[in-house]
Amino acid sequence: MATISSRSLLKPAGPCHALDLTEPIDTITAYPRFSHHRLRIRNSLMEMSRLRIPQYGLPALYFLLISSTLFSSQTFAFNALGLSYDVIAGTPDNQVELAGCDTAICSDLNITIPATVREGSIDYAVTRVKIQAFEDQNLFSVVIGQNIQTFGEKAFKGNTLKNIRIPDGVKIIGKKAFESNALETLTVPASVTTIDANAFNRNNLSTVEFRGAFEAFDIDTMFQNNTGLATVSYCSNALNWSGQTFYNGSVSLASTPINCSSTGPTSVPLAPLWLLALMSGLLALLGLRGLRQNEDENGDAFGSHFPFCGGRTGKSSLH
Numbered sequence: 001m002a003t004i005s006s007r008s009l010l011k012p013a014g015p016c017h018a019l020d021l022t023e024p025i026d027t028i029t030a031y032p033r034f035s036h037h038r039l040r041i042r043n044s045l046m047e048m049s050r051l052r053i054p055q056y057g058l059p060a061l062y063f064l065l066i067s068s069t070l071f072s073s074q075t076f077a078f079n080a081l082g083l084s085y086d087v088i089a090g091t092p093d094n095q096v097e098l099a100g101c102d103t104a105i106c107s108d109l110n111i112t113i114p115a116t117v118r119e120g121s122i123d124y125a126v127t128r129v130k131i132q133a134f135e136d137q138n139l140f141s142v143v144i145g146q147n148i149q150t151f152g153e154k155a156f157k158g159n160t161l162k163n164i165r166i167p168d169g170v171k172i173i174g175k176k177a178f179e180s181n182a183l184e185t186l187t188v189p190a191s192v193t194t195i196d197a198n199a200f201n202r203n204n205l206s207t208v209e210f211r212g213a214f215e216a217f218d219i220d221t222m223f224q225n226n227t228g229l230a231t232v233s234y235c236s237n238a239l240n241w242s243g244q245t246f247y248n249g250s251v252s253l254a255s256t257p258i259n260c261s262s263t264g265p266t267s268v269p270l271a272p273l274w275l276l277a278l279m280s281g282l283l284a285l286l287g288l289r290g291l292r293q294n295e296d297e298n299g300d301a302f303g304s305h306f307p308f309c310g311g312r313t314g315k316s317s318l319h
Contacts, residue, residue, distance in 0.1 A: 078119045082108060085117060097128040106137045115145040129155040151177040173199045197221045207231045213239035225249040235260035
């Protein structure tokens, strides 16, 4: 069977006839040369008609594609109080990711991460610390805002942090997030569900306490190279714990349950004292009222025994 190429479709069908693509299908198929290929011709012409592009259509299409890609991938960033932020797209409310200091080297070695930050007239919640945001900045201390939920990979790697307080609300501690610091103790809040590999590798940890359930924790590497780590504990009422072992780079330590209820002296709040005083006063007033009623019922007895109170007859009243 002969094959019809696209080039043959454009050749004249006879010495005086050229194939006109604008002619109706019936006219084209009337040519003897194509009488056996009606379906193929019709399909080819339909595909060619779909692929027609105006003279400037293709460059315009490329321009639109490139422009839409640039705008859709654009990240809105701003600086505030020495820190740099990236707006997180696609979040239901206004959230930003802390990207680091607004200069290559942090001028302040004591960082405070705010809970919210304002840009223009909009308040943003600071919910993430970006990947490598403060890596190798020689930071001495960090105060972490209460809205942080995620520490990205290597977020604080390579600093000199001795103590950190991870707020309740943090969910994810990324790979090597606090690697190569000088942390001595650590309390993991109940909100944390993921601790990735080497998250606290190469620190000076001696004790670690987990306040919540055992979740997706990399127990083999998260505390690696903390050879001074001697105690890993968890709250006895927390879920999914069964004495899991954590490797400190030298030995595997079995986790132990502890009572996480409040210990030590309990301070007495002031409000109950005020309430007690008020109740005492009310009881005293009620008692006096009862005595008055008793006096009314028994005549002058009350006044005669207690002259300073005065009886109904006034005989024992002070003048």
